[in-house]
Amino acid sequence: MEKAVSVLCLKKMPSIVDKSSVKKVCVDDFALRKRFSYGTVMVDLESHKIIDLIPTRNTNEVKEWLSKYPNIEVISRDGAQLYANAAERSHPGITQVSDRFHIIKGLTEAITKYMIRTFPACIEIPAVSAEADEILKLHNINNRKERVSFAHQKRSENMTVNEIALLLHSSVKTVQKYLMLDPDEFENRTIVKEKKHLLAMKQKQNEVNETRALAKKGVPIEEIAKTMHHTCKTIQRYLSPNYSVEDGHYNARIPGKLAPYEAEVIKLRSEGMTYPNIHKIITEKGYKGSVASLRMFIQKERIRNEAHLSQQETCSDYQSKEYIQRRSLIQLIYKGLSDVKTITKTQYEQVLKTYPVITEIICCNKRIL
Structure with a gap:
């Protein structure tokens, strides 16, 4: 009708x-x-x-x-x-x-595809923000309490969930979960992990003390093993005067396939090279792992407290970094800087200085707009 x-x-x-x-x-x-x-x-x-x-x-x-x-x-x-x-x-x-609309639409789509092919999702620039170190700490997923508090604070400032996700380098679903949580109701993962470790050590020390007490009473090792539900070899270790409940491997890194190439990967990423290109370079040198392993390694490097020190040792020209989401720069293709809350004027100017090609890309579209 x-x-x-x-x-x-x-x-x-x-x-x-x-x-x-x-x-x-x-x-x-x-x-x-x-x-x-x-x-x-x-x-x-x-x-x-x-x-x-x-x-x-x-x-x-x-x-x-x-x-x-x-x-x-x-x-x-x-x-x-x-x-x-x-x-x-x-x-x-x-x-x-x-028509003008479709010219701008086609050009914007072409520029977006070029940006995705050329630049990683998180673009590194020299730290220029006063709160760069605080933001870097927020990227550590173990600092969950701080991340939840930050999400609530930015939401109260009328930021959208998408904008908060960009700042935290998280998914929209993760931010939505943060906003449903009360920051005062839980502790940081690092603290929880440490508490569990200390509890496990205490329980093991109690077992060791009980084992040694039984041995002093003359109870045979076989009978102690049955009582403690352990093997005889474990009981013998507990009875050794050199035995310690401290785990020498706790919180230690286990070297993998990427170990010989870690310094080079950090350096190439600091220069803005994409993961597939880095993977291609180190594969030619003998690396047999996947691209996903590179991404996971860099993520762990960012959240590790000693990341700055290790990078200073491997890169003589290292300086403090911060990260800008590629999506924020793509938004600047068709929006004004004041309309994109996930990047400041200082950060934007540093991006243009570090990557001159982005200046040409954005200016090209702005002239038509």
Whole structure:
């Protein structure tokens, strides 16, 4: 019914345009019923007035309409092939141009794809923000209490969930979970982990004390093992005067396939190289791991308290870093700096200084806008 009424209204529209005066036309579609039926609107580019509306996007009917205007010299259209065919069939060899909206849309999409191919999701720059160290600590997923408090604070400042996720380098779902939590109801993961470790050591020390007490009473090792639910070898270790409940491997790093290449990976990432490119370089030198392992290694380096010291030892030109989300820079392609809350003016200026190609990319689009 909705479609029938719309079509009827379009058919009753009077045509009062002087056909000889129309030389430049914009052809575009509009929805009669969204996702179901569409019509075509014809606009005079010189007067910016609607010439006509037809209740279809059919190539033959659009071509028939255009044929009634023999003086047309330029046709502006979107990227639809049906409009291109209609224009060529009605006015062979005529100048066809994309309208401004689709030029900007196409350019923005091309720039976005280039940014994704060229730059990593988190772009490193020399630290310029006063709170850079605090933000870096927030990237540590073990500092959960601080991250939850930060999320609540930014939400109270009317930041969107997406913007908070960019600042925390987290997913939107993670931030949504943070906002449902009370920061005062739990402790940091590092503290919880340490408490569990201390409790385990205490329990083991009690077992050792009980084992030695039984041994002093002359109870055989086999019987102690049955009573303590341990092997005889474990009981012998407990009875050794050199035995300690301290775990020498607690919180220690286990070297893996990436160990020989860690310094090089850190250096290449600090220069802005993408993970696939780094993977290709170190694979040629003998690395047999995956790209995912590189990402996990860098993430752990960022959240490790000793990360700065280890990087200073491996890179003589190392300086404090902070990270800007690639998504924030992509938003600047079509938004003003004041509209993107996840990057400051100082950070933006440092990005342009560190990566001059981004200056050319953004300026290219701004000139058209």
